[in-house]
Amino acid sequence: MNAALSTTAERMAMLPPDVPRDAMIVTRNLQREYDMGGEVVRALRGVDVTIRRNEFVAIMGPSGSGKSTLMNMIGCLDSPTGGEYWLNGFRVSELADDELARIRNKEIGFVFQTFNLLPRATALHNVELPLVYAGIGAKARVAKATEALRKVGLADRMHHRPNELSGGQRQRVAVARALVNDPSIILADEPTGNLDSATSAEIMQLFEELYAGGQTIVLVTHEHDIAAHAARQVHLLDGRIEQDFLTEKSS
Amino acid sequence: MLLGETIAVAFQSIRANKLRTALTMLGVIIGVAAVIAMVALGTGAQRAVEERINSLGANLLTIYAGQSFNRGVASNNRVSLTTDDADAITKDARLISAVVPEMQTSLQVKLGNKNINTNVLGTTANYTEVRNYTVPFGRMFSQGDNNSRQRFAVLGWDVPEMLGGNPAAMIGQTISIRGIPFEIIGVLNQKGSGGSWSNPDEQILIPLQTARYRIFGTDRLRSITVQVAEGVPLEQGIVDFERVLRREHKIRPGADNDFQVRNQQEILATQQSATQVFTALLASIAGVSLLVGGIGIMNIMLVSVTERTREIGVRKALGATRGNILTQFLIEAMVLSFVGGALGILLGSGTAIALARLAGWNTYVSPTAIGVAFVFSAAVGLFFGIWPARRASRLDPIVALRYE
Numbered sequence: 001m002n003a004a005l006s007t008t009a010e011r012m013a014m015l016p017p018d019v020p021r022d023a024m025i026v027t028r029n030l031q032r033e034y035d036m037g038g039e040v041v042r043a044l045r046g047v048d049v050t051i052r053r054n055e056f057v058a059i060m061g062p063s064g065s066g067k068s069t070l071m072n073m074i075g076c077l078d079s080p081t082g083g084e085y086w087l088n089g090f091r092v093s094e095l096a097d098d099e100l101a102r103i104r105n106k107e108i109g110f111v112f113q114t115f116n117l118l119p120r121a122t123a124l125h126n127v128e129l130p131l132v133y134a135g136i137g138a139k140a141r142v143a144k145a146t147e148a149l150r151k152v153g154l155a156d157r158m159h160h161r162p163n164e165l166s167g168g169q170r171q172r173v174a175v176a177r178a179l180v181n182d183p184s185i186i187l188a189d190e191p192t193g194n195l196d197s198a199t200s201a202e203i204m205q206l207f208e209e210l211y212a213g214g215q216t217i218v219l220v221t222h223e224h225d226i227a228a229h230a231a232r233q234v235h236l237l238d239g240r241i242e243q244d245f246l247t248e249k250s251s
Numbered sequence: 252m253l254l255g256e257t258i259a260v261a262f263q264s265i266r267a268n269k270l271r272t273a274l275t276m277l278g279v280i281i282g283v284a285a286v287i288a289m290v291a292l293g294t295g296a297q298r299a300v301e302e303r304i305n306s307l308g309a310n311l312l313t314i315y316a317g318q319s320f321n322r323g324v325a326s327n328n329r330v331s332l333t334t335d336d337a338d339a340i341t342k343d344a345r346l347i348s349a350v351v352p353e354m355q356t357s358l359q360v361k362l363g364n365k366n367i368n369t370n371v372l373g374t375t376a377n378y379t380e381v382r383n384y385t386v387p388f389g390r391m392f393s394q395g396d397n398n399s400r401q402r403f404a405v406l407g408w409d410v411p412e413m414l415g416g417n418p419a420a421m422i423g424q425t426i427s428i429r430g431i432p433f434e435i436i437g438v439l440n441q442k443g444s445g446g447s448w449s450n451p452d453e454q455i456l457i458p459l460q461t462a463r464y465r466i467f468g469t470d471r472l473r474s475i476t477v478q479v480a481e482g483v484p485l486e487q488g489i490v491d492f493e494r495v496l497r498r499e500h501k502i503r504p505g506a507d508n509d510f511q512v513r514n515q516q517e518i519l520a521t522q523q524s525a526t527q528v529f530t531a532l533l534a535s536i537a538g539v540s541l542l543v544g545g546i547g548i549m550n551i552m553l554v555s556v557t558e559r560t561r562e563i564g565v566r567k568a569l570g571a572t573r574g575n576i577l578t579q580f581l582i583e584a585m586v587l588s589f590v591g592g593a594l595g596i597l598l599g600s601g602t603a604i605a606l607a608r609l610a611g612w613n614t615y616v617s618p619t620a621i622g623v624a625f626v627f628s629a630a631v632g633l634f635f636g637i638w639p640a641r642r643a644s645r646l647d648p649i650v651a652l653r654y655e
Contacts, residue, residue, distance in 0.1 A: 077568060077648045098572045105570020116565045116652065120267050132256050133570040177569070 011089025024088055024184055024216050025051040025074060031082030032069050043069040045239035046083065051185075051218065056211040058219045058227035058247075061236035068189075070236065071220045075108055075187045076100045088184040105133050109178025113190035115170045117162040123149060123173045124158040130181045148176040152206060168199035175206060185216045192226055204229040254582075257575075261583040264555070272587065275551040279591030279631065280598055282541030283624050287599025289537040290620040292606065293530025295613035299443065300523045304516055310479040311381065312489065314496070316472075317511040332472040332510060334463065339499045340477060346491040349381045349478040354462050354471070360455060361427045362414045369410065370454040371428055373462020379405075379439065381478050389422040389437030397458035400465065404433040408441035409452040426455075429466055433457065485514065538627075544591070545631035552584050552639035563643050564651025577644040584636025585629060592628025596621050 012021055019026050032044040043066045051057050061067040072078040073085060076092050079100070085093040088107050095103065109130075110116075117126045127145040136144070149158050152172040162170050171191060178186050188207070192200035208229060211217055219230055227233050228247055235243040265272045316332045337352035344350075354373035359366065372378075376394045379386060392403045404426060411418045414426070418438040425432045442451050463470055479488030489512055500509055556563070563576055571579075600621070603614040 072649050075568070077652075098574070101567065101570050101572040101575075104568060110568050112652065116561065116568075118562055118565065120263055129566070130569045133566075133572075133575060181570075 008089055014091070015086055015089065019050055020052055022053040023050050023086070024053050024055070025049065025218070026086040027073070027083065028085075029083035030070075030073060030080050030085055030093075032066075032073065032078070033081045043239055044073070044080070047236075047239070047241055049234060049241060049244070051216065054211070054214050054216055056207070056217045056219070056229075056231040058221055058230035058233045059236065060221060060224075060227050060233055061242075062222065064238075065236040066239040067220055067222075067236045069239075071187065071189055071218075074185075074218060075110060076103045101133075105130055106181060107184040109181065109183040109186040111171070111174050111178050111186060111188040111191045113193035115162070115167075115174050115194070117170060117173055117177075119162055122159050122161055123154060123165065123176075126162070126173055127177045127180050130177060134181060144180055145176070148180040149173070151179060152176045166199075167195050168202055171195065171199075171203050172206065175203070175210075179210070179215075185218055186210065188217065188219045190221055191219070192221070192223070200226065254578075257579050257582050258586070260579060261586045264559075264583060265586060268555075271551060275547050275587055276591035276594065278544030278547035279541070279588050279628055280544075280595040282537070282544035282631075283592045283595025283628050284599035284602060285537035285540050286534055286624050286627070287596055287616065287620060288602040288606070288614075289533035290530060290624075291599070291603035291614040291616045292612065293526060293533050294617050294620065295603075295607070295615040296526040297523060297530065298615050299613040300519055300526055302443065304519045304523070310481070310483075310485060310488070311515055312477050312479065312485065313513045313515055314475045314477065314492070315511045315513065316474075317509055332475055334459070334470045334472060336496060336499050337472065337475050340475065340492050340495050343495045344477075344488075344492040346480050346483045346488045347477045348480040349377055351375055351378050351381050351476040351478075352459055352472045353378075353474045353476065354459060354467055354469075355454075355473045356467065358429050358466070360414075362416070362424065365414045367410075367413050369413070371462070371466065372454050372456050373459045373467065374456055375459050378456060381476060384442075385440045386437045387440050388418045389435070391437055392456075392458050397460050400461045401458060402431065402433045402461055402465065403436045403458060404428065405437040405439060405456040406435060407439055407450075407452040407454045407456075409450065410455060411438060413453070428455070428457070431465060541627065541631060545588070545635040548584055548587050548632060549635035549639060551587075552580060552636055553642070555583070556580065556639050556643040559643075560646060560651045560654040563646050564648050564654065567646070567648035568652060573644040576646075577640045580640035580643045581633065581636045584640065585632035588628045588632025588636075589625075592625050595628065596624055599624070 015023060015026060016028065027047050027049050030044055030047040031042070034041045034043060047066075047070060059067050059070060069078070073080055074087070076087065076095075077100075079095075080093050083093065084091065087103065090103060090107070092100065092103055118129070121129075124142070124145050127148050128141045131141040131144060146155070146158065149155055152175050154169060154172050154176065157165060157169060162173070165173065175186075186207075191207075192203055195203060204226065207217055207219070211231070217230075219227070221227050230247060232246050233243070234241060314332065334352055337350050340347055341350045351374055355370055357368055358371045360369055360371070376392055376397055378384070379391045386405070389405070391405055392401060396403050406418075406421060408418070411421045414421070416424075421435045421438060424435050426435060427433070439452075439456070457466070477488070477492055479485055493508065493512075496510060497508065502509060566576060600616045603616050606612045607614045
């Protein structure tokens with residue numbers, strides 16, 4: 001099993017020969033079929049995409065294009081029915097449930113449209129959660145979570161619960177939670193979908209800062225102006241990649 | 252995932268739904284309390300019987316007058332035990348170490364203006380020794396008192412209260428039994444009724460000879476209690492006095508005895524096994540309510556899993572394994588049942604103590620019962636928590652994250 005390989009270099013050597021050595025996400029002919037009451041729905045019909053370290057990629061597409069399915073695959077929340085997927089050298093397309101959970105914990109930081117914070121827990125505790133599942137001790141957890149919250153500018157809101165925070169602040173907590181375990185990628189699913197335009201801009205600003213700091217970010221959205229913040233855009237249509245291009249920066 | 256964290260999360264979610272948690276726990280509390288109280292009641296009854304067995308004294312047999320039988324058919328002439336029979340056993344039965352004849356009737360007893368009706372027992376001086384009594388106040392009448400037909404009375408523990416006085420103050424007072432004055436010379440220690448039909452603490456002892464000649468006017472005995480000599484098997488003792496009694500009653504060889512022999516310990520042993528069955532019955536009925544409490548836990552845990560589907564999805568996305576989620580919900584169920592069990596033990600013990608204090612019932616809260624109830628309530632949490640926890644752990648994170 002790939003996950004047993006200890007160093008990143010060893011894992012990278014197992015990748016297909018034609019991919020760059022700093023590839024973070026590699027999919028080859030990735031397929032996903034759903035059985036909807038006897039009728040087979042082909043959500044992904046062979047997706048080949050390579051995302052390198054420190055890229056900021058937006059995945060776009062109308063609803064039904066397969067972008068959510070692709071996001072679930074990349075986020076290791078679902079397994080493909082065909083093709084292969086490597087994440088940071090791990091061949092995750094063949095991992096079992098609990099191994100996927102470990103990959104999600106260590107390699108991926110999720111940011112959701114609806115924030116998905118635990119309502120009864122403080123901001124600090126929410127950010128600590130991935131570290132809890134990583135088995136890190138209480139002291140180190142608090143230190144790392146505090147650092148992550150400071151990074152997103154919420155050091156003074158650590159002990160507030162989500163319902164005492166504004167939407168933008170909640171999403172910042174979620175970003176801090178995504179960052180706290182030093183993941184390979186941050187996977188943001190419509191992160192501004194529930195925010196007004198001013199707050200959206202703030203959050204996108206935050207993503208750009210993280211990108212500038214070397215973070216790999218994958219953003220799923222259907223809004224062109226949000227996708228424009230990313231350096232590269234991948235457009236999906238009917239389960240295939242329709243377009244894959246670099247964003248032209250207007251500035 | 253660290254266990255401490257899991258337990259903290261469990262308590263957090265329990266605090267978040269106080270009323271619901273309280274109602275769910277109530278099921279377990281009532282269940283455990285019922286088990287504890289019922290077992291305490293049963294154990295108390297058992298111990299009362301045990302105490303009575305121990306207080307009876309060893310190797311005691313009681314002979315009652317019976318009917319004579321002729322080839323298995325009861326004849327009409329009732330025979331009786333007399334003081335002569337008791338004397339004959341004393342004299343001729345070598346394997347019998349003590350003979351206590353008893354003559355008993357319920358009589359009017361007066362002290363001042365107090366008038367009660369209680370059992371008056373004419374017996375010999377060795378009654379207290381054979382029956383394992385002590386005489387905390389005053390003294391027992393002596394063999395000499397008996398022979399000289401003294402009008403002395405020794406009261407059972409409850410009698411002074413029935414007559415409206417305390418035991419110490421009774422000594423030296425004069426009561427009248429069937430209009431004849433008796434001096435109170437002693438009060439016996441308490442034995443307790445032990446759930447039996449007649450309470451030995453409510454009787455009054457008077458010397459046998461006094462009873463025979465001054466009160467009853469007959470030599471007929473209610474019973475003779477004999478003590479088989481130490482080291483002699485009861486069966487041999489029975490054979491020994493049966494031989495004497497059959498001779499005295501002129502029973503032909505082959506004919507049935509015209510008296511009955513009862514081994515009091517045997518009777519009580521039967522009573523004891525009956526109370527054991529009674530305890531088991533009570534406990535199992537109470538156990539049913541504990542089961543219902545467990546179903547309550549399962550119900551609320553299923554509701555909780557549904558309510559917190561989103562949370563489960565988030566936790567899974569952040570790296571919780573199936574095992575993590577399973578443990579979390581299982582521990583929540585067990586915290587419910589554990590806390591409920593602890594409160595139930597307090598309530599049950601309180602109820603048992605209250606029953607003892609207020610209703611005067613024999614109850615005993617045994618540490619074993621507490622331990623078993625605690626373990627059982629935890630097991631209920633485990634058993635009824637496993638299914639909801641498994642459901643939670645098997646949720647698909649994608650579906651769970653989108654759950655509204």
